[in-house]
Amino acid sequence: MPHQVIEINCPGCGARVSTGQKECEWCHKPIIISTFNSVYSMPMPEVNKFAGAYRKALAENPENQELNNSAAMCYLKLQLYDKALPAFEKAMEDNFDNSETFFYAAICLLQGKKAFLHQRTTIDKILEYINAALMIEPKGIYYYFLAYIKQDYFARKFFKTSPTYQEVRATAVDAGLSDFDIEQLYGILGVPRPECL
Numbered sequence: 001m002p003h004q005v006i007e008i009n010c011p012g013c014g015a016r017v018s019t020g021q022k023e024c025e026w027c028h029k030p031i032i033i034s035t036f037n038s039v040y041s042m043p044m045p046e047v048n049k050f051a052g053a054y055r056k057a058l059a060e061n062p063e064n065q066e067l068n069n070s071a072a073m074c075y076l077k078l079q080l081y082d083k084a085l086p087a088f089e090k091a092m093e094d095n096f097d098n099s100e101t102f103f104y105a106a107i108c109l110l111q112g113k114k115a116f117l118h119q120r121t122t123i124d125k126i127l128e129y130i131n132a133a134l135m136i137e138p139k140g141i142y143y144y145f146l147a148y149i150k151q152d153y154f155a156r157k158f159f160k161t162s163p164t165y166q167e168v169r170a171t172a173v174d175a176g177l178s179d180f181d182i183e184q185l186y187g188i189l190g191v192p193r194p195e196c197l
Contacts, residue, residue: 006061011070012046014081019066032195033070035100039077040184050119065091069101072108079190081108099136102129104188106145112190113153123153141185143168144197146167148185151194 005020012029028031051074072087088105106129150165186193
């Protein structure tokens, strides 16, 4: 049931709407958050309101991938990584067409800390998710995040890795990486940008 259309209360105004609608006809807010850009510039109280609406809707439809993904995007914006990760993972089940779900799940695993501070098992899980995102859609920002992991974890710990972070960063640029992507990524990660990247 990846895209099962259900009725929920609008996260913006509370009106009865359907997940098949793009936006609420009353308040013109999005019904489903499919990309992080939708919540990136939203004020925190509004993100919190949206998260609450999705949480309520998930109580009746816990398997709905769109609702799980929407809730996860809100939790990530609120830096509630422990809530965001399981919601992203639920949204991933039998859904291999949304690369952002895998990408943001990888980001959640860092818990707002530098890659250097994590155990190898966590880094391996991040690599698994980022490689899945790249298989779905080879975006510049995904390659750049991979370059960050290779630099901050592998290079700083003097582990050999192939391709190197410099090679992956070059691939990111070739794939259309923008300055806005980089700025947004470090804003989400909550860590400073390494000088070499």
